[in-house]
Amino acid sequence: MNESESIQAPSLRGRLEALAQSNGISRWDLGASCSTDTSVQVDRGEAKQMKGAQRSAITVRVWNGDGLVGITSTSDLSEPGLAKALAGARDASAFGNPDDIPAFSPLATAPLAPLEQPIQETISILTMLETLKGAEAKLLDSHAAIGTVPYNGLAQRSSERIYLNSDGACRQQKLTTASLYLYARAEETGRKPRSAGAVRLAYGAGSLDIEGCIQEAAERTISHLNYRPIETGHYTCVFSPEAFLDLIGAFSSLFNARAIIDGVSLSNQESVGEQLAVPFLSITDNGLNPGNVGASAFDGEGTPTAALALLEAGVIRNFLHSEATARHFGVSPTGHAGMGAKVSVGADWFEIGPTPGSGGGQQGLNQNQHQSPLVVIDSLSALHAGVKASQGSFSLPFDGWLIKDGEKHSIEAATVAGDIRTLLRGLVGFEGAAKVTPDGLCPQVWAEGLSITGEA
Template sequence: MPNTKEIASYAETSARQLKIKKYDIYGSAVDETSVKVDQGEPKQVKASNRSSVIVRVWNEDNTMGVTSTTSVDPNGIELALKTAYEASFFGVKENTPDFSPESGAPTADIPNDKAPQAPVSQLIEKLIVTEKELIAAHPAIKGVPYNGLSQRDIDRFYLNSEGALRDEARSYASIYLYSKTEEEGKKPRSAGAFKISRDLEHLDIDGCLQEAAEKTISHLNYQKIKTGKYRVVFSAEAFLSLLGAFSNLFNAQSILDKQSLSTPESLGEQIASPLISVYDDALHPDNISAETFDGEGTPTRRVPLITDGVLTSFLHSSGTAKRLNTQPTGNANIGAKVTVSPNFYHVISGTSAEQSYSLDDADKVILVDELTALHAGVNALQGSFSLPFDGWLVEKGKKTSIDSATIAGDFLEVLKSIIFVEQEAELTPGGVCPRVWVEGLSVTGE
């Protein structure tokens, strides 16, 4: 990909020739290599280099047109500008998107740290060894049907006709392992683990292997659970899955579209237990794929969503911020329509709990490790969910795997029923979060 200054230069030249006065361009390029293995043999080796560029143009009537392209050479940019200009005459006339007022503001000073990619042969070798060790961890583990080791380079840029110009580059490597057991007279059991790092050298492959093995082995001895109300402990991944499923709670675009559990007047309401605080923090030091600006060029930042149980802020694009008389938060994605999405959740304890809890001596407590079927079991507009889960029943500190159960509830009630937020946090692909204890959730078993 040409560098951002080159793209800006020939975009400006083309715009001048086309008599286009107002435009912006956002683009990204991904260079990725990934491998999968099966029983000691390479199953899939994939290398891809893909780019995506969004061009927006405003005409003299200030209506906007959008087009996308994969070509960032002078001819590709000129054609995209021309196409977007022609489309602008069919653009919406109400709440027309505009430049972010912060598209030229300074971004966080995070160094561009692209790492050299390791050869494919090294990826295959490492993954074959890891698969072999995971299968050898227990006689019941017969395979690792889902696995992958990948490395990715990402370049992003934003520029506009008012002189905004920014770019960044990142690298990261990741591994996932999902093993499966087979035992006579028993159901197959599965469990997985995922790790991510800035480069292959520092990727915790052994940690991923150990976590996958421990979880898989812990599910071998399973039992049915009686239907009823239980005290539930959500793992970091499970709680963030729920938080993501009901992210319309914080999404200003969803609120304006009346597709949210919140309204503009909800700010300041006590929506959760005072024991919990939630942030959207793209710049968190543990966020391997941190982004310093969004699709509109707005700098990303730490946004307090829930503070000691109180709904504190919404996530905004420049358009939603203007309509709600506030500032954009760096959560916009541009395209045919500007959308809003969270970057990276950071969940911490709020006010100090009067009583602390520990799984080491817990009794009749359910530990939910992973929620599944989120696409089918969540009603985001009503706040309700009913989801199958993987987890354990904890009795006097001893964990026993649960066979085929679902957990159900109302998300806002879950937030209000939090009785403890642990101190030790865990890094997941979606954020950083500790285990969260919730009182009185409905579990359906036998």
């Protein structure tokens, strides 16, 4: 598919309907996505990588007379390509799993919520290169200790998504996005290198907050230069919005109906209504939040995206569902499905904060006025290796600071460990306004009694 081409969903649906009828196929659906991506990376004022790519992925599912499902993938939207995909899925349906049969979402033709997503013009790759060179130079000049920006990137994307089915569903969404990432490395004589970074997202490269990204990356990197070891022990901790969102995301199987059915979640089918956390914590999955630059209007099954309360006053209220898991639980799909023979389920974008009317735990929390030692966790690492989601435990390296006796210094190297359920029941409160991040909306979160292990 060429960059100038645009998929026309109604026309594509008509072609598929005719091809399906000619092949004796009465029940089918299709999910397609295509994108044009441009990205650049630099290294000390020189181009390190300049890349452009056009990608397309098309998934076709067919239900046979016995109700079994076959699936094929292709990147060919031509008439012969679609015919071949339909025939392949029809033939594969003979081997479908009778114990796990997806169906059409009952909401695949429901109205979609409007999304304000301005389509912005792309800029040339040479303009992107000069923009990133300038950002790198400013970051290098911000402090004498910053010697390199080893990880950086400026990228833009134009994309389209489509969902169609034989019952009349016809979904289409177009989107442009851009991202900037700057990760600096600073080193002083006789001291270990320290690193930190920042990221910005926007609907187009021309709208990116480049100066803000440079300033945040510089400030975070410089703040870690004055480091010291920390004594192993239990501390009251303050999670940055990014760190707490990462942690909740790592344990999102708590709310994932697919994980519950598969037996790899801490929750079970009777967990709705259980008290999981302190009464002043609420978590909503809301992919439609205006802060979510890459918001999808519908999921892989055509179900509209909508706000879904996962925790209210610390109580589990809902799970994330696909059509199949919703049917199993006797509820409606929630708009969190992928597409496949066995449909995946995943979270979109979290809103985390105090339960309305609860006061949000302890009032007036302020890091600078805290008397006893306080650990501020800025960012977590090794989430895939250090989290055991089905057991609830985590042990994660982190970057952060220790505040003690009115003095704040970076922590040389340390690990935070605990159990997610214990942590959620041991929250103290929130500090500051909620911050929009690429993964969600969250204020700073205070928790007590976490185990911190310093470097031996």
